[in-house]
Amino acid sequence: MYSSPLFESAKIEIQGCDGSGTWHVHGIGQGSRGVYLGEGQVKGIYDAPTLTTWVSSAHQSGGAMKRRKRLVRDVSLGFHISDDRTSAKWGAIESAFRQCFDYREDDWDPDSTLARIDYISEQSGLRMLDVQLWEQPDFNPDVDPNVQGYSNPIIPLRAGQPFWYEEPKTSTWSTTGSSGSGFVEVENRTDVPMAIKWIGTRGNWVLPDFSWTGRKGHRVPGTDKLRGRDDSARKIIMPPIGTTQGGFTVDLDPKQLMVRDAHDTNLLGQMPVPGRYFQYVIPPYTPRTQLPVSVTNAPAGGAMVKLVMPQLWTRCQGMELAA
Template sequence: MAEAALIEVEGVDGSWWTLSGAGQGTEGVELGTTPVGLYDAPVTTIWNSSAFQIGASYGGANWLKRDVVFGVNIFETDSATWEAVDSAWRKAWAYDRDTKLTVTTEYGSRSLHLRLAQQPDFKSAKDPHLKRWGQVTMTCTAGLPWWVEEDVTASAVSTTDTTGAGASETMWLPVSNPTDQPLWLKWVVTAPGTWTLPDFSWADDENEDRVITLPVLAAGQDATVDTDPMEEMIVAADRSSLWARMNGVLFLHPVPAWTPETLVPVTVRGATPGAAVQVRCPRNWSRPWGLQ
């Protein structure tokens, strides 16, 4: 039997609203018809042409912020008047903080982080206090256009003392990317020790086995590594400047879209048994469902 997707909103104030699916309208708000901007992420493609070229050559894609417009029907409940529900719904939204819109299907949950792009619009032929019902149009923007799923993580713990000269231990962790977007891995490693992380190109080229060795970590310098070039690459727990000790070496390669689960090596030296590493695989999708 067909079953509607569960669509929920978590407000900036911590409130929770079920707009569609099981429990729809429990809090007095339900999704209206014909929402705009919820499907594929907005993009413009770049095309270049030289003098006398026939046609043009593809030059890349520019992913844009996502603009979303949708209506909600607001009505009174057994425990709250129409005005109280309408007021509470408005307090769930802000211009400078994110409200989370989550869509859940049989394949999982994905969330879009939205802020008001302009004031909510309300039009009513009669006083809504009399009808105890009204429709509000929400115009929102998602600075990050992706539907985001919870990170998938894997961890490993060393069992060997690698503090001796030339000693090391290699652990293998699974990574995968079932999404339609490139995936930039995140790593968390403990200190003390020296860690070598993969930066594979995932292609048959000179970088297919590329790895990067982090600076030597002293006690208290547990490190977080984010390979996304738009984020701070390496941060130490004691806030020391690990990035300055990277000597300009950068992570270059994301995990391509639709990469099946693959074991990748992580090597540690100069650590006692119990040194640990965690890999986090973000899940960013163009759509609220599908594309697996």
């Protein structure tokens, strides 16, 4: 079996979209189910793909970058599928492994997921990437693979969300009274801007929406460089959350409704200050910082708010800020 210096001390596993369990394809345990990665057939797993747009004025020497866009990530993985180390026949192994991947989530299964690549390294631990087929696999054997008991398909995969991710971190504040104030802790140790999510219970909430400034590892609330204004003490008054709403979620992920209740009803139109919405993500390499929160008119038993912090990375390992 192939062991490349590229993956030395790393382990790569495939989690099938069909619930077939774990396929160990590189590192300790590779090939235990008859499948392992091919030499020179692993492409697209490191830096997240990026497109930059540049402009140049009529009399300017050179140019200037105006925009950076993160693109979908295309990954190409070649696998050796062989029945020489298992009791199963090649056809059964190949068929089961092919079912690990699909073009989309199952239209009829509400609990379906995409296939996932797990990359486990000594340096960075477990990072994951959700992938799906974007075209048919390249598989054109010269001879009958049933006779050889071997094949080498190339699987073309695409990650619509191009960043490797870890399990999100959370920070919670609560009160047993009808009102109160306190702090939740935020931190972004990754190299990707963090679109945070707030999840809260009933009450009248005031949440922070701070701008940030400072060098990597030393970010603090301060003047926003891009907007040119200081929103380091900016707060958002939430709509009153009562029995009808049941709770609320604030999500800075642009693919989601920014403010919704527990029933996924859009609450943006009910914001007490029209046009005053959440604007600021948490910059990469932001150290632990206390964010103030407060609530009034909470029900009997008190109130709780949780800050969810996604952990996204441009690479499958590394990019941690050096101490």
